[in-house]
Amino acid sequence: MFNLFKPKKKKSKLYLELMDALSSNTSSLHINIYIEDQILFQIVPAANYIKRDLKLKVNHTMVEHHFFNKNKTLTIKYEANAIKLLDQKIFSFYEEPKGIRNYYRAIENNPQTIETTINDRVQNLYKGIKNDLLRIEYASY
Numbered sequence: 001m002f003n004l005f006k007p008k009k010k011k012s013k014l015y016l017e018l019m020d021a022l023s024s025n026t027s028s029l030h031i032n033i034y035i036e037d038q039i040l041f042q043i044v045p046a047a048n049y050i051k052r053d054l055k056l057k058v059n060h061t062m063v064e065h066h067f068f069n070k071n072k073t074l075t076i077k078y079e080a081n082a083i084k085l086l087d088q089k090i091f092s093f094y095e096e097p098k099g100i101r102n103y104y105r106a107i108e109n110n111p112q113t114i115e116t117t118i119n120d121r122v123q124n125l126y127k128g129i130k131n132d133l134l135r136i137e138y139a140s141y
Contacts, residue, residue: 012115017136032137033118035129038074041066041121043114046106052094061109064117066091066125069100081125 031043042065049063068079082103085091091103107113118136122129 017138028140030139030141031114031118032139033122034135034137035074035126035133038072039067040075040126040129040134043107043117049104049106052092052104062107062114063104064107064121066103066121067100068103075126078126081127085125 028045030045033040033042043062044065046061046063066082068076068082070076079101082091085105086093086103091105093104094102096102107117122131122134
């Protein structure tokens with residue numbers, strides 16, 4: 001009755017950090033996920049991707065952005081996984097400038113979706129990277 005006795009799910013540390021970051025400034029929030037000193041991928045505002053014909057739903061105001069080039073020595077081997085998601089039409093692609101291959105997907109701007117996206121990409125796209133090598137940076141530009 002009214003879920004009075006149903007235990008509440010405990011919010012993860014990442015979820016709580018995302019709640020705090022999103023409440024601060026959602027229009028310019030950039031979430032950078034790093035492995036050592038290299039950006040693994042980013043969650044950024046979708047506004048910059050509209051010119052790339054990104055098909056946004058009303059609630060899709062963020063983009064997960066993965067990019068690969070010869071200088072990203074810690075991540076280049078994972079591009080094959082991104083290509084699979086491109087083939088499945090999960091990701092969109094552009095190359096700019098030449099040699100920097102970008103894969104992206106529009107997502108909702110809420111902590112649960114962002115947390116799920118980050119966890120899924122770390123576990124599946126970048127499978128094998130140890131969590132203790134990862135760090136998250138929240139920035140407004």
